[in-house]
Amino acid sequence: MNKSIEVNSSQSHYQCNVGQDIFTEEVHRILDRAQSSNCFILIDENVERLHGDLISQSFDEADLETYMMTVPQGEASKSVSFWNSCVNFLLENGVRRNSPVFVIGGGVTGDVGGFAAATALRGVPLIHVPTTILSMVDSSVGGKTGVNHSVGKNLIGAFYQPEAVIADISFLKTLPRNEWTNGLSEILKYGAIRQSTIFDQAEIFLSEDIRQIDEQKLIDLISESIQIKADIVQEDEFEGGIRAYLNFGHTFAHALEKSCDYKKISHGEAVYLGMLAAIELSRNLGAQITADPILKYRSLYRYRVSKEELSLNDLMDHMKFDKKRTNEHIRFVLLKEWQHPFLEEVQSAKAIRQAWSYALDNL
Template sequence: MSVFVDLDARSYTVHFNSLATVPSLLEDTGLSPGRCLLVTDENVARHYKTPLVRGLSNAGWTVRSIVLPPGEQTKSASCLHRLYENALTWGIDRQTPVLALGGGVIGDLAGFAAATLLRGLPLVQLPTSLLAQVDASVGGKTAINHETGKNLIGAFYQPDVVCADPHTLDTLPMREYTSGMAEVIKHALIRAPALFETLEEHLVSVMSRKDRETISAVIESAVSVKANVVSADEREEGQRAILNFGHTFAHALERVTGYGTFTHGEAVALGMRAGLYLSHQRHPEALPRERLDHVLRAVPIESDPSTLSFSDLYAAMSADKKNEGDTIRFVLLEQLGEAYVTGSVTEADARHAWRFACSD
């Protein structure tokens, strides 16, 4: 099972294979054994670093492992500098691949390091979280955070190959799993009505991680949505912006509360509920709000967002990298499967939408 990302300059395949196949995938991609940098975090390393390093070593690779703390705080200039120091003092060259083993944080950080070290090293994404498998590892967005906002320092840099091992989801904490499902739902809402219907029909079993066959199918469908959008618009000059549905609110929420209070998926789920409210206000006949909101509400939110200052939230939106000048841009739905970008949302509109997102 695989999905092809078709880009003019740098096409690649997303494989849904065991991590044990990574050495052979590297060979198939044209990467010859030598030195490689393996970047991961402490939680993922406990489960997957040792067998992966063993397999790479048996295939002739010399592996330098860099194990970082888990969490959004790792997407920082200090951790990036730590990566640079490890890589440059070891003696890498332009054929040294960077293997990003972990969730979206590791993928973003290691991806940005690969994009900037020696002006570009081969990048291999090995996503171990659901969010990373369906979204962060595909499309070439790499970044670190800045105190002004999320993902403000980064680059578009496509991987050479992606290997998403479905079995890594078995060790994923339930909160991280349901958080990742928010991105699956997002892909369904903006581009894939059939995927949404599958989620709707199997909502309980999918959200409780009990229906492996359906989960595998929805993951592949979600990745296909991302691959198709990215293939048509690699650098977000047009339609790729629809992938930001829910993210204007979400990134502001993460910044205001401090990274970690809400998972990224929880923040996106709340942002999508707000976006659904705004969309329904504009397209009440075409958009079945209650039906769509029922699925969005299946993503558990562990912290209470209703106590936050909306003024702080709106101020944080002003620093969003998707803005044009002073205009805050939002992604809305015209109907299920059709999304668009607008700058016509007023502060009062956004306030009402946020109130809806926080409602029981």
């Protein structure tokens, strides 16, 4: 059964529809409503290669001018220069205030394409079509769009809500195995900060062949994850308070990504280790928890970097430049107990180092 989650924000109300083989119908529904003579597609290059026929056909059936631009895969596309190319593509092809812009791909395409939609003509209708687990459960919901800067990731951007999100699990059939585990990290994060049942539901990821996963269970897990994210961002749209809990494990993760020059470790792999470090730091501050609900999934992560290749001093240094650092000390999302997160400026470098050691022992 398909699911629909409503997200309310100060800018708009929108539906995230989750299901199987829903793409064409959803596109037609949106185009009918838009009453526009043209529409735009920004699409990840791999998704175009693997699903381009179905996508083109869905738009061909609708009688309007369609313009499509490919987004090269990889984090490098989240740059000011590529954002500029996207805006040029929209403006030079006559985008209007009511022209729908479909952004089809993972979080990279969603972030840069979403930022282009947010800024062209000061905002045109954005429709997220997430095609990775991570982008379905996380990046397509909540309105964060943007690109990277040499000083750090995601430092340029805007809060801009989509008009709709279409999460069609049929796209996931072609998703590489490691991208499933990347998305799993964000799902486990929801288990840690909000809803313990997620830990059990996520067991479908432990199945031998990920592509044979029970479709209904997958739809349920994705829609529950979206609901958790929606609940949090609705309560705190611009990250003044509890939205920061979504960064559980991320202060450590960003330092790891930076230490590996964003190459030898993916965001999701880094978040997994980051959560282990955050759990250890929480324990150091008195939480009576074990990491077992997260460690159960350790075998799914195949790291390409070893403990010996990482320097604890570098990792500590990189943490200092994380965006979430306040004036004095590094601010962490920690757990009092499972599903009870809190924010803490940790002063003890020794405790942070100990947390790193624990996490890196699991590499």
